[in-house]
Amino acid sequence: MNELKSNKWMQLPRDVLVGSDMLGKVADVCSDLQLGRNALIVTGQKTRGIAGIKVAEELEETGRIVQIHVSSSASMEEVENVMEIAREMDTDFLLGVGSGKSIDVAKLAATRHNVPFLSIPTAASHDGIVSSRASITHNGETTSIQASAPMAVIADTEVIAKAPFRLLAAGCGDIISNCTAVLDWQLAHRLQNVTFSEYAAALASMTANILIESADSIKPELESSVRIVVKALVSSGVAMSIAGSSRPASGSEHMFSHALNRIAPNPALHGEQCGIGTILMMYLHGGDWKEIRDALRIIGAPTTAHELGIEDKYILQALVESHKIRPERYTILGTGITPDAAEVVARTTGVIS
Numbered sequence: 001m002n003e004l005k006s007n008k009w010m011q012l013p014r015d016v017l018v019g020s021d022m023l024g025k026v027a028d029v030c031s032d033l034q035l036g037r038n039a040l041i042v043t044g045q046k047t048r049g050i051a052g053i054k055v056a057e058e059l060e061e062t063g064r065i066v067q068i069h070v071s072s073s074a075s076m077e078e079v080e081n082v083m084e085i086a087r088e089m090d091t092d093f094l095l096g097v098g099s100g101k102s103i104d105v106a107k108l109a110a111t112r113h114n115v116p117f118l119s120i121p122t123a124a125s126h127d128g129i130v131s132s133r134a135s136i137t138h139n140g141e142t143t144s145i146q147a148s149a150p151m152a153v154i155a156d157t158e159v160i161a162k163a164p165f166r167l168l169a170a171g172c173g174d175i176i177s178n179c180t181a182v183l184d185w186q187l188a189h190r191l192q193n194v195t196f197s198e199y200a201a202a203l204a205s206m207t208a209n210i211l212i213e214s215a216d217s218i219k220p221e222l223e224s225s226v227r228i229v230v231k232a233l234v235s236s237g238v239a240m241s242i243a244g245s246s247r248p249a250s251g252s253e254h255m256f257s258h259a260l261n262r263i264a265p266n267p268a269l270h271g272e273q274c275g276i277g278t279i280l281m282m283y284l285h286g287g288d289w290k291e292i293r294d295a296l297r298i299i300g301a302p303t304t305a306h307e308l309g310i311e312d313k314y315i316l317q318a319l320v321e322s323h324k325i326r327p328e329r330y331t332i333l334g335t336g337i338t339p340d341a342a343e344v345v346a347r348t349t350g351v352i353s
């Protein structure tokens with residue numbers, strides 16, 4: 001099916017706040033958006049104390065009724081649990097406060113319950129913090145599901161700067177992956193007449209290129225670094241909204257990461273795997289894979305299987321199986337690469353040694 005025709009309209013966040021002490025602005029944003037009185041916060045075990053409680057207090061101070069749900073996984077059962085609570089308390093809106101998993105659960109539950117949703121990331125680890133996609137696990141399979149875009153994104157750079165640097169570096173990997181995602185999309189457009197958006201592709205490529213040029217400005221514990229990464233994640237999310245699919249930000253490198261999630265006993269972070277996938281897929285595209293590797297190295301993101309904490313054999317298996325992940329999405333992987341070819345790409349790029 002044509003991916004773009006399945007999309008009825010372009011959804012974008014209305015308010016995007018990026019800066020210090022933005023958690024203190026949550027109640028103002030809710031008033032600005034006229035979101036109502038009953039709020040349900042979905043947060044994680046760790047992120048409850050980091051931001052969840054503070055957000056609840058801010059909302060309660062303005063007379064709102066707030067319930068906090070601590071979510072343990074990004075599963076469909078969790079989405080259903082949250083919808084049940086939302087029904088019982090007759091919630092007017094949901095807030096996802098935390099990392100990718102809490103945000104995805106809140107996003108899909110809000111979409112299905114037909115109420116607005118606010119994204120309040122405590123880490124800038126991937127562009128799901130702003131996109132209209134939710135990655136949810138059901139019966140052992142994780143799928144990317146179309147959902148509503150957040151009505152507002154509130155990124156407190158002070159909170160995000162205190163998160164482990166590994167998460168911010170992963171966010172950079174997710175942005176840099178736009179380089180091969182766009183090449184794959186152009187290829188699919190030329191070979192299979194897949195609908196292509198020049199605007200979405202240009203925005204996604206530009207965002208990745210700016211980040212590559214700013215690689216040496218991404219440092220631990222610096223709010224200025226967080227600001228660069230969050231703005232790039234917002235841009236990537238907007239590119240996906242314009243496209244009506246994740247095409248501008250997800251190609252063969254994401255298929256490689258999704259394959260690793262299925263194959264590796266202990267997968268790494270989404271953005272870390274996508275970053276390494278971008279090195280590999282840029283090699284297959286015949287592009288400047290060294291530029292990608294060097295940018296990731298400067299940032300401090302993993303560039304080898306060893307740094308990723310994944311055994312070489314799983315990298316090779318994922319490379320050979322990546323094309324099966326999303327067969328309808330044509331990429332440089334075509335109908336698949338052989339084990340020999342996988343070994344060449346992984347060794348030449350230094351991903352395995």
Ligand SMILES: NC(=O)C1=CN([C@@H]2O[C@H](COP(=O)(O)OP(=O)(O)OC[C@H]3O[C@@H](n4cnc5c(N)ncnc54)[C@H](O)[C@@H]3O)[C@@H](O)[C@H]2O)C=CC1
Nearest residue numbers: 046074099100101122123125126128131133134135163270
């Ligand atoms: N919706 C979308 O478009 C996308 C969704 N995803 C999904 O997102 C999930 C992965 O998200 P991630 O954020 O990479 O991992 P995650 O949600 O598993 O979080 C990683 C860890 O970081 C911790 N953390 C978050 N903020 C922190 C802070 N300020 N201080 C200390 N620790 C903190 C969390 O407690 C957690 O232990 C997966 O389920 C993946 O499928 C990934 C990419 C895109």
Ligand SMILES: O=C(CO)COP(=O)(O)O
Nearest residue numbers: 127144174246249250254
């Ligand atoms: O991670 C994403 C974009 O960075 C979303 O892509 P998917 O559609 O592959 O889940």
Ligand SMILES: [Zn+2]
Nearest residue numbers: 126127174274
């Ligand atoms: Zn991604």
